[in-house]
Amino acid sequence: MTTPPGGESQALRGLGDPSCPSQSYELLAHHYDAIHRSKTYRREADRVLAHLDHQLEGPGDQLLGVACGSGRHIAEFTHRYACLGVDANAGMLRLARDRVPQARFVQADMRELCLAKRFDALTCLFGSIGYLRTWANLAQAVERFADHLREGGAFAIESWIPPERLRKPLRKVRSYEDGDRAIARVGVASPPVDGCSELTLEWLIAEEGEEISRHTEHQRLGVFGVDETLDLLAEHGLEATVDEQGLTEDRVLFVGNRVG
Numbered sequence: 001m002t003t004p005p006g007g008e009s010q011a012l013r014g015l016g017d018p019s020c021p022s023q024s025y026e027l028l029a030h031h032y033d034a035i036h037r038s039k040t041y042r043r044e045a046d047r048v049l050a051h052l053d054h055q056l057e058g059p060g061d062q063l064l065g066v067a068c069g070s071g072r073h074i075a076e077f078t079h080r081y082a083c084l085g086v087d088a089n090a091g092m093l094r095l096a097r098d099r100v101p102q103a104r105f106v107q108a109d110m111r112e113l114c115l116a117k118r119f120d121a122l123t124c125l126f127g128s129i130g131y132l133r134t135w136a137n138l139a140q141a142v143e144r145f146a147d148h149l150r151e152g153g154a155f156a157i158e159s160w161i162p163p164e165r166l167r168k169p170l171r172k173v174r175s176y177e178d179g180d181r182a183i184a185r186v187g188v189a190s191p192p193v194d195g196c197s198e199l200t201l202e203w204l205i206a207e208e209g210e211e212i213s214r215h216t217e218h219q220r221l222g223v224f225g226v227d228e229t230l231d232l233l234a235e236h237g238l239e240a241t242v243d244e245q246g247l248t249e250d251r252v253l254f255v256g257n258r259v260g
């Protein structure tokens with residue numbers, strides 16, 4: 001973690017730029033699990049597994065977890081599947097490897113996945129496709145997803161916030177504390193302009209023996225419409241329906257299988 005002199009604001013740019021994906025995840029990976037401590041990964045994973053079991057045609061136990069982050073869903077999926085996790089960010093993958101030693105992890109951009117293997121199930125969760133920003137990038141990634149899923153293979157893809165749920169700015173606060181550190185993070189996501197939302201995240205981090213550091217993340221995320229996303233998936237043989245309840249507040253979960 002870089003601490004700016006005097007604790008003044010440090011701007012982190014680049015996350016969300018597919019040519020430079022997840023730059024600030026590298027700097028903040030160490031705090032990612034803490035700030036998402038209350039996220040109910042086990043409950044979410046159970047829901048995803050139920051969908052995958054329902055959608056999967058025939059037997060199969062090979063799962064590809066795209067944009068797996070620190071591996072918290074993968075840790076739950078290993079009870080049912082042999083897992084390979086992929087993420088663009090080395091810091092997140094370090095956390096994932098420590099957390100789930102029985103799974104394999106590979107660093108890759110989801111638009112360029114080329115693993116020479118077809119899987120029985122594929123996941124891409126917690127809005128990670130938002131980092132692709134544009135329909136062209138999303139189409140490239142979806143083409144890669146389809147290429148890595150066998151016919152009848154099941155998938156679960158969770159979008160970032162869709163346009164109809166982002167008509168006005170969305171504000172969120174998260175916090176975390178233990179004996180050694182306290183973290184507060186305030187985020188504001190703007191309504192989309194030209195298909196993208198600007199997400200600003202202000203972090204205040206107080207760690208043992210250090211001054212309070214402040215970090216500002218500027219992210220640009222693609223806000224993809226639900227019907228258009230369903231059409232794009234179908235174009236690549238990924239027939240999906242929407243789980244209206246979803247996993248995470250404000251996001252949409254697409255579930256289905258590969259038909260051809």
Ligand SMILES: C[S@@+](CC[C@H](N)C(=O)[O-])C[C@H]1O[C@@H](n2cnc3c(N)ncnc32)[C@H](O)[C@@H]1O
Pocket residue numbers: 018021022025066067068069070071072073086087088089092108109110111124125126127128131132
């Ligand atoms: C919001 S996090 C979600 C992580 C994990 N799925 C979870 O539920 O905790 C988004 C993840 O997407 C990854 N990511 C962003 N752009 C990517 C890309 N083009 N290819 C692969 N991973 C990417 C980031 O590194 C980060 O780990």
